[in-house]
Amino acid sequence: xxxxxxxxxxxxxxxxxxxxxxxxxxxxxxxxxxxxxxxxxxxxxxxxxxxxxxxxxxxxxxxxxxxxxxxxxxxxxx
Amino acid sequence: xxxxxxxxxxxxxxxxxxxxxxxxxxxxxxxxxxxxxxxxxxxxxxxxxxxxxxxxxxxxxxxxxxxxxxxxxxxxxxxxxxxxxxxxxxxxxxxxxxxxxxxxxxxxxxxxxxxxxxxxxxxxxxxxxxxxxxxxxxxxxxxxxxxxxxx
Numbered sequence: 488x489x490x491x492x493x494x495x496x497x498x499x500x501x502x503x504x505x506x507x508x509x510x511x512x513x514x515x516x517x518x519x520x521x522x523x524x525x526x527x528x529x530x531x532x533x534x535x536x537x538x539x540x541x542x543x544x545x546x547x548x549x550x551x552x553x554x555x556x557x558x559x560x561x562x563x564x565x
Numbered sequence: 566x567x568x569x570x571x572x573x574x575x576x577x578x579x580x581x582x583x584x585x586x587x588x589x590x591x592x593x594x595x596x597x598x599x600x601x602x603x604x605x606x607x608x609x610x611x612x613x614x615x616x617x618x619x620x621x622x623x624x625x626x627x628x629x630x631x632x633x634x635x636x637x638x639x640x641x642x643x644x645x646x647x648x649x650x651x652x653x654x655x656x657x658x659x660x661x662x663x664x665x666x667x668x669x670x671x672x673x674x675x676x677x678x679x680x681x682x683x684x685x686x687x688x689x690x691x692x693x694x695x696x697x698x699x700x701x702x703x704x705x706x707x708x709x710x711x712x713x714x715x716x
Contacts, residue, residue, distance in 0.1 A: 511668070517714060523586050523661065524670035531668060 499540075507532035588661035595657035596650045603649025607642030614641075656682045656706070672710045679706030 511528035521529070584590055623630070660678035664670060683702030687694040 513669075513671070522664075522670045523588075524664045524668050524674075526586060527665050528668035 503533055503536050506536070588658060588665065591661050592654050592658045596654040599653030600646045600650035603646035604642050606649070607645025608638060610645070611638045611641035652682065652686065655685060672707060672714060675706040675710040676703045679703040 507529050511525055511532055656678050659681045660674050663677050664674045667674065680699040680703040683698035683700070684695040686702070687698030
């Protein structure tokens, strides 16, 4: 059970890193350090990811309760 | 969870990084640098215009002449330094705020900041002068940014 959770968390982590890297960092590199625009973008990207995760988890749970189908939803969010 | 080969960043280093990235630090730094640069430029340009003193100064002893010259030079360079500091601070402040808002780092931040700075500086002379100031300063800032970002 703990193994599954560790795998889930690692998977989430790498998904976030990949997605936010693609979204926030333009392909032309001037400097090795993150500048202000990129830092702000990454902060917002991670925050949005978790919020979207949470909302979808809640929506799924509500859907599951409504239709009465399926057990508990082990989502990433919470 | 971190990339395996990277050494962990200490809290102090991370805090220093955050401070250096903050807008206020950048504005202060730019103001100080502008003041220093303006002082040098003003001192250089003040040597061209000594004719504004009244001609009776040339009859006074050498020490008086030197004192008057020095006073004029420092006054001029101080006013230039102040102007440069204000321009630098406004430009850096607006550019930093715009970049923080857009969450992007490209050349258009400088263009927008240049337009606002030019408009503020020329605001006293009316709306048309503000427009010209905006266009001029924006073009200048864009040119410098493109040059600095060239491959």
